Amino acid sequence: MLSHRQGWSLALVTSLFPCVFITGSANDAPVTTYHSSASEVSVTFFATDQNNQLIDTVVNDDFAVVDGGMVIRDFRSLIRSNETALDVVAVVDASESVAPRFHTTMHDVLQLVSERPLASDDNISVVSFNGLRPVLLCTRDCRSPAAGQRLLAVKAAGPTPLFDALVYAANFSSNRRVPGVRRVLILFSDGADTISMTSAHDAVKAIIASGALLYTVDLNESADASSGSIVLQRMADATGGRSFSARDGSLNVLQAALADLRASYVVTYPLPSHAAGFHSLRILPQHNLNLRFHCRSGYYYEDRIP
Amino acid sequence: MKTVSRSTRYMKHFFGLNFFGLIFLGLIFLGLILAVCSVPAAWAGPFGVYQHGTVVRMRVGECTLSHRGFMVAFGSPAGQMPEEVCPEYTLVSDKVVYVIVGRSSNQLIPLADVIDFRLHNNELAVRVDDAKHEAKFSIKEMILRSEWDLVQKHITDQLNTPPHATDSAMAMRNGN
Numbered sequence: 001m002l003s004h005r006q007g008w009s010l011a012l013v014t015s016l017f018p019c020v021f022i023t024g025s026a027n028d029a030p031v032t033t034y035h036s037s038a039s040e041v042s043v044t045f046f047a048t049d050q051n052n053q054l055i056d057t058v059v060n061d062d063f064a065v066v067d068g069g070m071v072i073r074d075f076r077s078l079i080r081s082n083e084t085a086l087d088v089v090a091v092v093d094a095s096e097s098v099a100p101r102f103h104t105t106m107h108d109v110l111q112l113v114s115e116r117p118l119a120s121d122d123n124i125s126v127v128s129f130n131g132l133r134p135v136l137l138c139t140r141d142c143r144s145p146a147a148g149q150r151l152l153a154v155k156a157a158g159p160t161p162l163f164d165a166l167v168y169a170a171n172f173s174s175n176r177r178v179p180g181v182r183r184v185l186i187l188f189s190d191g192a193d194t195i196s197m198t199s200a201h202d203a204v205k206a207i208i209a210s211g212a213l214l215y216t217v218d219l220n221e222s223a224d225a226s227s228g229s230i231v232l233q234r235m236a237d238a239t240g241g242r243s244f245s246a247r248d249g250s251l252n253v254l255q256a257a258l259a260d261l262r263a264s265y266v267v268t269y270p271l272p273s274h275a276a277g278f279h280s281l282r283i284l285p286q287h288n289l290n291l292r293f294h295c296r297s298g299y300y301y302e303d304r305i306p
Numbered sequence: 307m308k309t310v311s312r313s314t315r316y317m318k319h320f321f322g323l324n325f326f327g328l329i330f331l332g333l334i335f336l337g338l339i340l341a342v343c344s345v346p347a348a349w350a351g352p353f354g355v356y357q358h359g360t361v362v363r364m365r366v367g368e369c370t371l372s373h374r375g376f377m378v379a380f381g382s383p384a385g386q387m388p389e390e391v392c393p394e395y396t397l398v399s400d401k402v403v404y405v406i407v408g409r410s411s412n413q414l415i416p417l418a419d420v421i422d423f424r425l426h427n428n429e430l431a432v433r434v435d436d437a438k439h440e441a442k443f444s445i446k447e448m449i450l451r452s453e454w455d456l457v458q459k460h461i462t463d464q465l466n467t468p469p470h471a472t473d474s475a476m477a478m479r480n481g482n
Contacts, residue, residue, distance in 0.1 A: 064417035069365040071417055274465075284364070286418045289434065 039271050041067065044081050045240065045283050045295035046263045054263045055291065063293055066282040070272045073286070081264035083182040086257060087123050088112075089212075091169045092137075093189035094130040095160035098219050101246070102156035105188050105219060108250035110151055112186070113142045115251060126151060127172065129165035130158040132195070136172070162193035166203040166214070166235075174210035183212040184241070184257050186250075190219045191228025200231060204238045205278075208296050213241040215257055217250060238297040260294070276302055356422035356433060359404075361415055363396035369407065394446065397423065397430070403454040406430050406443035413441055 043065065047055040058078070065072040090109055098105065113124055125139035126147075137154070138147035166187065173183045185207065193200070207214050216232040229243075236243040242260070244253050273279065279301055283293035369392035393408040395415055408414070415421060415432050422433040431440040449457075 066364045066417075069363050071361055071364055073417070073419060282364075284414060284417050287416050289414055289416055 040076065040268050041271050041279075041299070042266055042268045043281060043283070043295050043299075044083075044264050044266050045293050046260045046265065047291055047293050049292075050290040054259055056263055058265055061286055062288070062291065063283050064286050065267065065269060066280075066284060067269075067272050068275070068279045068281075072269050072272060074269065076268045076270065078265060078267045081182075081261070081266050083180055083261055083264065085181045086254075086261060087173065087176055087178065087181050087183045088125070088254070088257070089169050089173050089183070089185050090124065090126045091134075091165055091185055091187045091189075092126060092128045092154075093160060093162065093165075093187075093219065094128040094154050094156050094158075095194070096130070096157050097160055097192055097194075098190050099156035101219060101221070105246070106151060106154065108217075108246070109188065110148060112250040112254055113138075113147075113151070115254065123176075125172070127165065127169050128154050129161050129168075130156065132161060134161065134165040134168045159195040160189075160193050161196045162189055162191070163196035163198045163200050163203040165196075167198050167206040170203070170206040170210040170212060173212045177211070182257075182261050183210070184215060185212050186215045186217065186253055186257070187232070187235075188217045188219060188246075188250075189228075189232065191216075191226070191230075191232040193231075200235065204235050204297070207235075207239045208298060209300060212239070213257070213260075213296075214239040215241045215253055216243040217248070217253055218243060218245050237294070240294050240296040242294065271301070274301070356424050357399050358420050359397045359399035359423055360420060361395050361417055362398050364417070365394050366391040366411070367394045367407070368392070369409070369411075395443070397421075398451065398454070399423075401451050403449050403451055404430055404445055405447035406432075407446050408441075408443055413443070415441065415443075 047058050047062070049055060060073075060075055060078055065075075090112060092105065092109055094102065109126060113126065123140060124142050126137040126142055127134050128137055129135070137150050138144075141147050142151075166185070169185050173185060176183065196203075198206075214236050216236045218229050218232050220226050220229050233243040242256060244256070267283075277300065278298050280298045281295060282297070283295050285291040285293070369390050390411055392411060393414060395406050395408075397404045397406055416434060424431050426442070428445065429442045430445050431442050434441050
């Protein structure tokens with residue numbers, strides 16, 4: 001999914017470059033300030049039906065975008081997403097609350113890591129969290145034997161800094177931006193935070209700002225929706241990702257993320273409001289209420305550079 | 307007349323009816339035809355009175371007009387159960403603009419260009435596209451379309467006014 005903040009920053013930097021050049025070459029000339037603002041919103045999304053099956057073809061008439069409360073039906077463009085590969089950060093809950101099934105979880109993570117690359121540019125990193133801070137277990141070399149041993153050496157104990165770990169993973173992922181590569185966080189957790197400095201809201205905000213999608217694997221044993229399960233689901237929905245149960249299998253989650261990638265569209269439309277700050281975002285059906293459109297829950301707009 | 311009398315004879319022959327009996331039978335038949343015709347008319351009654359409108363805004367807010375519930379959300383402080391949120395739509399019709407609120411968080415309106423709706427028992431019933439059922443919404447606000455247009459124009463003008471123009475106007479007013 002594209003990062004609006006990044007896109008606008010790029011546009012702003014591009015537009016400000018001549019300004020820097022002019023002021024640098026003529027010190028006596030009056031300082032000229034160029035203002036620039038974004039005029040287009042770009043949203044990446046995919047659609048599923050009532051059975052959670054991906055919809056392969058979406059047309060303009062299928063959906064409307066609700067941007068900051070305003071219903072938008074006239075789009076500038078609707079095209080397939082050009083993202084072709086995944087950059088996955090597996091975020092693994094290693095706290096005491098998930099200890100009973102931690103061995104199985106790590107087995108799933110190892111299976112995820114050892115899976116053949118889905119595309120040439122696919123990459124995977126693993127972060128675990130318990131105690132006070134998250135730990136980066138491996139990156140880029142996660143398929144090596146040494147990294148495998150590090151993963152198996154992790155023990156489940158201590159409190160759960162879930163939201164802090166998500167902020168850490170979002171920042172980590174944000175530094176790995178590559179054009180054409182979708183960044184995905186796969187969270188293995190029961191959704192119960194016990195010690196984070198940050199809130200769930202801030203964690204979601206960080207993920208949205210990073211441009212990554214959150215896929216959650218619910219480690220709760222019960223089939224009933226616990227508060228942790230609901231938190232996981234809501235966080236995934238807010239970032240445009242999806243939530244799964246541990247029973248679905250980690251490889252299926254990865255396959256789902258890849259399938260979502262292939263079924264993604266990008267819709268663009270004129271910026272409806274220049275109000276600075278967070279703009280909420282939803283995509284809703286125009287006709288068939290069984291369709292569900294997955295996109296991030298909003299974007300940040302910075303009006304001008306002073 | 308000869309034909310009528312022949313048919314009368316046939317009717318007498320088959321049904322044992324006299325002239326008045328035939329008149330009575332004819333009235334019953336006419337009544338049946340009228341009844342059959344009126345059934346679809348009555349069925350189509352609600353559909354015939356639908357008004358048309360367009361949803362221009364949508365937000366989620368408290369379900370103040372319907373029931374109150376709870377749902378765990380991640381945006382609240384730990385330990386608090388926030389209220390359930392319901393969709394709120396601004397529906398613009400020819401004469402009136404309605405602000406309507408759904409009864410639950412998942413009560414959605416298809417956001418097509420034009421939707422059909424009708425007022426029913428202080429509620430607004432929206433026909434869900436081509437489906438056979440309606441979704442009923444509480445009416446939160448009603449405003450005449452002409453007034454709403456004026457308010458929207460005022461808001462648009464305010465948004466399009468550059469901030470520095472407002473500042474200079476204020477400066478002139480203050481005599482600076």
